[in-house]
Amino acid sequence: MTTSRTTRLLMAGAAFVALSGPAWALDGQDLLAKINAAYAAGSGVLKAEAVEVNGNDVLLKGTTFTATGPDEKSIKLGDLTLQDVTEEDGGAYHVDRIEFPEINVTEDKGSFSVKDLYLAGVTVPGSTAAQGLASMMLYEEAHSGPLSVIADGKPIFSVSEASATMELADDESSLSFEASISGIKADLTVTDDPKSKETIEALGLQQLDGEITLSGSWEPASGALEVEDYTFDFANVGSLSLSFALSGYTMDLVKQLQETARTMQADPKNEQAQQAAGIAMFGLMQQMSFTSAHIRFDDAGITKRGLDFAGKQQGTSGEQMAEMVKGMVPILLAQAKLGALQNEVSTAVNTFIDKPGNLIVAAEPEKEVPFPMIMGAAMGAPETVPSLLGVKVTANEE
Template sequence: MSLHHSTRILLAGAALCGLSAQAFALDGADLLKKINASYAAGGAAITADTIEVNGEDVVLKGVKFGMAKEAETPLKLDELTLQGVTEEDGGAYYIERVDFPEVNVTEEKSTFSVSDLYLAGIYVPGSEKAEGINSLMFYEEAHSGPVKVTVDGKPVFSMGEATGTMSLSDDEKTISFEGSATGVNADLSTVEDPKSKEAIEALGLKTLDGNLNMSGSWEVETGTIDVEDYSIDFANVGKLSMSFGISGYTLDLVKQMQEQARTMQAQPENQQAQQAAGLAMLGLVQQLSLIDAKIRFEDAGITKRGLDYAGKSQGTDGAQMGQMVKGMVPLLLAQAKLGALQNEVSTAVNTYIDNPKALTIVAAPANPVAFPMIMGAAMGAPETIPALIGVKVTAND
């Protein structure tokens, strides 16, 4: 093969590669448009002065985050890089990672800072007409590093780290989610109101140190949400845990609720429109049904300190205050008309006051109960609620 012929082949190959690169280059403007189409459901909008494509990265410059229909000052970023962008079937996009710059905000005497913010594994729907899970924009991981808030130079709140993950089942019908926040610390010693300061000191709440956790799943097609754990645990205070299951939270319902939210955002000063949208939202919520629910508090010292403080304010001690509470509970329950549940609650409260360990409330109906039935019972016949949703109250179990 002659050198002249080889050169012509190489040049032709280079031209073909160039044409192919142009043909399959990422469309940054289309990506931003589709991101906004998903964000628009919540009334948010992202704009950029310029959009550049560098291989598989899309660089947005002069970025502004704000509400699409409100005059609030948007959050501004000089530059934001969407890394590892690939186009999927149906015009959808997948973004490997987005790192956000460190945030430092100062307003009057307060400062707020957060670092190591990023999103990873972001799926952007290809069309507003997409159905099922393909119509949702979601991420595989969200992360926040240290958060710090100061007032007058004194730290009042901090958080070590927060993470959130979402995963799609193999049959692409269920989204599972988990989240946690560790090293959550609040300093209440700076509170100046004398009465509040006295209560904070008596209850041992000058500093709060704890963690938050959440996990659950959402079956998108059936609209079943199962929150397995939503807990807040503070040292020397206690752990509050919640779990619940509801049905009827379908994509169609989500879209209707988002539409009502947009209506309310579009006319914030129009009271008639706000009331009408609020009633419509209430009507939408009535499509939900309760499967089960559980609330549990595990004491770590706050109950005794609370009784001691309440007793002191009444001129007595914590033990006597506990006896007073045990005597008042049946009277209050009689007014609530809880029927047979009254004795069960009284027994649980007495047990807990005598030896504060844990108090648990469970709702476990034999079959899912529609929210309208629960609301109707609450207004017309509250004594039927315990049997309707299968309420049980226990202590120290």
């Protein structure tokens, strides 16, 4: 009797598992729908001819990504395998890795290719109406291998590698990010315009070789956005580094800006609608405040070549052109009404031109300045803006 009862229990358990299996299996269509719901904020749609589930993997067959907007274009991605997918609380999904097939696009006499594409640690929100970062689709790493653009059989642009990472704080209150694009090469000799060719050759810009790096953090609740470093560094040209900090860039503001952008894209030919949306976006931006900003340029030869070229165009030497620029700067600054900053800028420019090293513009107000206050000062009393933002200009600092 005991054996019979045990057998019945085992059979009932097996039947329960069999019947409940489909209910607990991954819903590939739901996953795709939630990916598109998250992408809708960025104006894109991912379509698949078929969706297949195999254990914890989801195969999207014959996928196409379409970036919506006035110039709507679609890219065929082929079959995508979303590896080790798990469903989390609130209907969200976590995808361990998404590998993309190599992309090759050929149009007319040109072609574009990129390979070694993947996303890792992707979180798909259960609802875009959720609070904070839980409403956004995030990834731990995005990667691209070699990228190449060819025109008329000649390589004109390429990238060795690009990568980006995101990291959530333990309490999920903030997000830090880093990105880099290395091995950037561009051939500017392909232009057919004679004047452009002359300028490119005089400035030594026939072949560009450089990299781009970015790092920063964001706290959606407080709206504190800080770009710690955004650098463009090109050999024989120079390095341009930017950093800035804002407040008021909250999740609510982000969603409002996205909604306004979608409105503008929905009817691009309606001028009145575009103007209304533009005014609305301008109004939304006024919810933010300025905290600080730094711009630094480190010369690597482009300044002297630029002065030599400008001098040649005026029938003089680079040295004489440098003196002309130094003489013109105070006149131009007087027209700009920069107030007490005028002498500081003139001194910095003179120092830089005499011996090109670095030129730095820093804005560090004592406390945050609301954007409406900055705009009001710019329209009513432009000479007060530098002191309002705490602007300083220096040259050739260590």
